[in-house]
Amino acid sequence: MRNYVHKLTYFSVFLLPALFIYITFLLYPILSSSYYSLTEWNGITKPVFIGLDNFVAFFNDSASLKAIKNTLLYAFLITVIQNVLGLLLAVLLDMNIRSRKVLRMIFFTPVILSSLVVSYLWLRMLDPSGVINAVLELVHLDGLKQVWLGDAKMAFMSIVVMSVWQFIGYSMVIYLANLQTIPESLKEAAAIDGANAVQRFFNVTFPLLAPSLTINLLLSAIGSMKIFDPIFLMTKGGPFYATESVTFRLFEQGFRSNKAGFGSATSIVLFLLILLISLPLLAYLRRREMNAQ
Amino acid sequence: MMARNRNYLLETLLWVLGLIYIYPVLSMINTAFKSAEEISLSPLALPSALSFANFSHAFSEAKLLLAFTNSGIITAGSVLLLVLTGAMAAFPLSRSDSKGSKAIYLLFLAGTMLPFQMGMISLYQVGKVFHIVNSHLGVMIVNAAFNLSLTIFLYTGFLRTVSRELVDAASIDGCSIYRTFWSILFPIMKPVTATVVIITSLNVWNDFIISLLFLQKSHLQTINLSVYSFVGQNTNDWGVIFPSLVMAMLPILILYFFLQSSIIKGMASGAVKE
Structure with a gap:
């Protein structure tokens, strides 16, 4: 006793x-948003219980639905592009190259920068009189010059590209850590059996990368569904809601428009959306890992 | 021989790719040293003469020195808080196999799954209740709360590899459990403490949203916040914005230059969760 x-x-x-x-x-702030989502609340006076009205309003609000559509598209594009390129880089930088350490360091650099620095950096790159247009002019592709953030599609893709640019290095090092656990002898055995490099990669290496694939896909899918800083700092959701994500909308509603109840409901929708995507993804990837063993 | 040539070709290709990839960062540093005229007329060229005028302007206008100090204080405070509370919490969590301790461990890990934006609105209310809005202490505590999951994950993982006999032997010698922890275990945890310090200081120094939420008074602002409000006042005045951006990332780049392998390893280990 x-x-x-x-x-x-x-x-x-x-x-x-x-x-x-x-x-x-x-924990408390996050969990309490489930209560506030059921209230009408301006963030200052006492919240008034109104049941599911905020959710009804959310799903009848075209701007909110647009934000969901944008968020899903961000998550899909960023996750796929970042992982394909990150894996490719990892495989190349796992090869026997003298300066691979320096090269890894270069590709990882943007990961350690703050989202604020990266956002402003790209704002300047994408400026009509900025670096990207200047490069296009230099190589005589003047026709491709754009007001990058002024056009709905281009602005959206710009956010995707800069986001991928910042985090490719992160996916890369996770794949690299996994690659280094694969014994050389396995690849050599396959080479003796007459498999070429591409066959060796898909038949021997890729199945053994299952653990890092799971982590990377989940991290980038969940991370990109929460995308906020570049939108807040670069486009303010514009032009005409084209780049608004759910988190940006939640911030605008909750803080700028003092609709804290509605903002909380938005956050619950986001949470459910994340669960809806990440749980089946996790289940699928885990099963795949089991099969690979 | 052929394989070696192929590798040289690949290496060259990767260097070209790498330089294009990192070009935005290089161009930012390049721009920071140019005069305003050069920036708009020839965005790609190197500066004709190194101009520090932009830097001194940024230092006085954006009050960068004050912002630097503020960021430093907040980062140091949060990291200290994280190391102390995180290391302590990890000790019982790594020693007990009871259901309760497993549940608490999972509770801590759950924080990485939940989108923190969900809590932004009521977090501000909580801050008001504790009177920590517009204070450095508030930003330290909230940053600590946001980084605790990672910290406890790293510490618990490490402590599980430390033999139990060590702790038991010390307690047989009459050492209290508290003294055992601080004078025997805590020093052993040095390598993981280093990882925690590196990763969480990066996170806290780079934070934007927490300080945006909590610090409205200009004399309290962090480097990221002051760059943010500075950009708001000087839209498109890149000659002044870029030096402040360079100053915001300089400490991190220096840290990265010296500690790159531990930073990369640490960040990878923080991601790999069971």
Whole structure:
């Protein structure tokens, strides 16, 4: 009994500071949004319970639906492009190249920069009198010059490209860590059997990359569904809602328009959307990992 | 011989790709040293003369020195808070196999799954209740809360590899569990503490949204925030914006230059969750 009390005391002493910070400033705010989503609330006065009205309003609001569509498209494009290119880079930089360490460092650099720096950097690149248009002029492709962020489709793709640019290196190092666990002997055995490099990759290497594929796909899918900073800093959701994501809309509604209840409902929709995408994805990828073993 | 030639070809190709890839960063540094005229007339050229005028202007206009200090204080405070609370919490979580301790561990890990934007609105309310809006302490605590999952994950993983005999032997010697932790275990945890410090300082230094939410007074603002409000006032005045951007990323680039392999390894290990 004394032992038990002793154990309980030291457990509490060690755990309580972290638990307090974590629950008060992360878990509680997140969970309480499920209550606020059922209220009409301006963020200042007392919330008034209104049932599911915010959700009804959300699904009748064309701007909100547009934000969902945009978010899903962001997530799909960013996840696919980032993983294809990240994997390709990882495979190339896993080869026997002298300067591969420096090259890895170069491709990883954007990951460590803040989203604010990266957003402004790209804002300048994409400026009508900026670097990208200047390069196009230099190579006599003047016809391709654009007001990149002024056109709906181009603005959307610009956000995708800059987001991929920032995080390719992250996917790359996760694939690299996995690649380094694959024994050379396996690839050599396949080479002796007469398989060429591409066959070796798809038949030997790729199945063994299942664990890093799972992590990377989930990280980039969940991460890109939460995309906020570049939109807030570069396009403000425009032109005409073309680049608005759910998180951007939630921020605008909750803070700028003082519709905290509606904003909370938006956040619940986002959460459900993330679950809806990531849980089946996780289940599928886990099954794939099992089969690979 | 052929294989070697092929590798040289590949290496050259990768270098070309790499330089194009990193060009935006190089061009930012290049732009920061140019005069306003050069920036608009020849965006691609190197500066005709190194001009530090932009930098001194940015330092006085954007109050960069103050913002630097603020970012430094906030980063140091959050990281200290994370190391102390995270290392402590990981100790019982790594030693007990009880259901309760497993549940608490999962509770901590759940934080990485939940979109924090969900909590932004009520987080601000919580901040008001605790009177930490517009204070550095508030931003430190919230940054700590956002990074605790990762910190506890790293510490618990490490402590599970430390033998139990070590702790038991110390307690037989009459060492209290608290002294055992601080004087025996905590020093052993140095390598993982280094990883935690590196990754979380990057996260906190780079944070934008938490400080945007919590710090409205200009004398409290972080480097990212002051660049943000500076850009708001000087739209398209790139000659002034770029030096402040360069200053915002400089400490990180320097850190990266010296600690690249531990940063890359640390960030990869933070991602690989069971």
